[in-house]
Amino acid sequence: MMSKSSAKIESGRIGNIIRYARNGVQCERMRPESVFNPRTPKQILVRSKFGLTSKLGSNVLYDLIHPFWNPIAKKKQRTGYNLFVSVNNPAFRGGLLAAEILKLCLDKGINQEVFSVHKNEDRIQIHWDSSLTNHRKSGQDQLYLIELTTNLTVKIIDTKVFRENDYCEYEYSDTNDYCLFAFWRNGVKWSESRFIYSAK
Numbered sequence: 001m002m003s004k005s006s007a008k009i010e011s012g013r014i015g016n017i018i019r020y021a022r023n024g025v026q027c028e029r030m031r032p033e034s035v036f037n038p039r040t041p042k043q044i045l046v047r048s049k050f051g052l053t054s055k056l057g058s059n060v061l062y063d064l065i066h067p068f069w070n071p072i073a074k075k076k077q078r079t080g081y082n083l084f085v086s087v088n089n090p091a092f093r094g095g096l097l098a099a100e101i102l103k104l105c106l107d108k109g110i111n112q113e114v115f116s117v118h119k120n121e122d123r124i125q126i127h128w129d130s131s132l133t134n135h136r137k138s139g140q141d142q143l144y145l146i147e148l149t150t151n152l153t154v155k156i157i158d159t160k161v162f163r164e165n166d167y168c169e170y171e172y173s174d175t176n177d178y179c180l181f182a183f184w185r186n187g188v189k190w191s192e193s194r195f196i197y198s199a200k
Contacts, residue, residue, distance in 0.1 A: 052092040053085050056152045060084075060104070063154050064146075068105045068190060099179040099195045104146050104154070109189035111136040113163075115182060115196045119172060124197060126168040126182065139164030141184040146193060148179045172199070 011020040019028045057065065061081065069080030076083065083106075091102040113128040132139060141163040147155040161168040163184060170180070180197040183190055 052095065052097075052152070053089045056088065057081050057084050059152050060154050063156055064104055068108075071188075072106050072108060097179075099148070099181075099198060102148075102179075102181075102193075102195060104148070104181050104193040105183045105190055107192040109136060110138075110141055110184045110186060110191040112184065112191040112194055113182075115194065117180075117197045122172050124170040124172050124180070126170060126196065128163070128166060130163045130166050132163075137163065138186055141186045141191075143168055144183055144185055145170060146181040146183070148181065150177045 013019070013031065016031045016033075017028050018031050019026070021027070065080040065084050069084050071080075073080040073083040087103050087106070091098050111134050113130075116127045118125045118127075126143075130137075130139065139162060143159045143161045143163070145157040145159060147157065149155075157170075159168050159170070178199050179195060180199070181193045182196050183193040185191075
């Protein structure tokens with residue numbers, strides 16, 4: 001319970017009373033006698049998942065959340081960070097990343113493809129069917145790749161390849177463990193990201 005304090009006081013605790021200033025108003029509240037904080041295996045798992053999702057969200061704030069999540073979240077009266085964390089929390093099972101269900105971009109008006117990916121010496125070959133039977137596709141949709149490393153940092157790669165090209169080659173490196181995701185972008189529209197390859 002919180003109440004306004006009549007006297008001008010400093011912030012701090014006296015006994016079970018906590019005094020503080022909030023928005024220029026002096027307030028006080030009772031300190032709880034005990035805090036219910038279960039440490040069951042399920043609660044520990046939930047906290048672990050949330051911690052990893054929050055770390056990823058912080059790492060991709062400028063690369064992904066500001067440009068690709070904020071415009072979608074704004075229409076839902078949420079922040080992009082909040083939406084990103086709630087959507088991606090299930091992708092961290094038991095402290096491990098399930099990359100196939102991770103969403104690094106959400107659908108904003110462009111259809112995604114089914115990709116086929118093959119490793120060939122030092123290159124990854126990415127193929128798709130560019131048939132334009134859907135109005136949510138354009139031959140000028142541009143392919144972007146996202147490298148997600150094991151320490152949850154990202155690198156966005158502009159391939160300069162368009163949907164009408166049917167094919168993209170990406171230089172492979174055995175020195176790093178990462179997951180590769182693909183999405184299409186055309187101006188202010190983009191597709192949902194899709195997990196396409198793991199270098200682990």
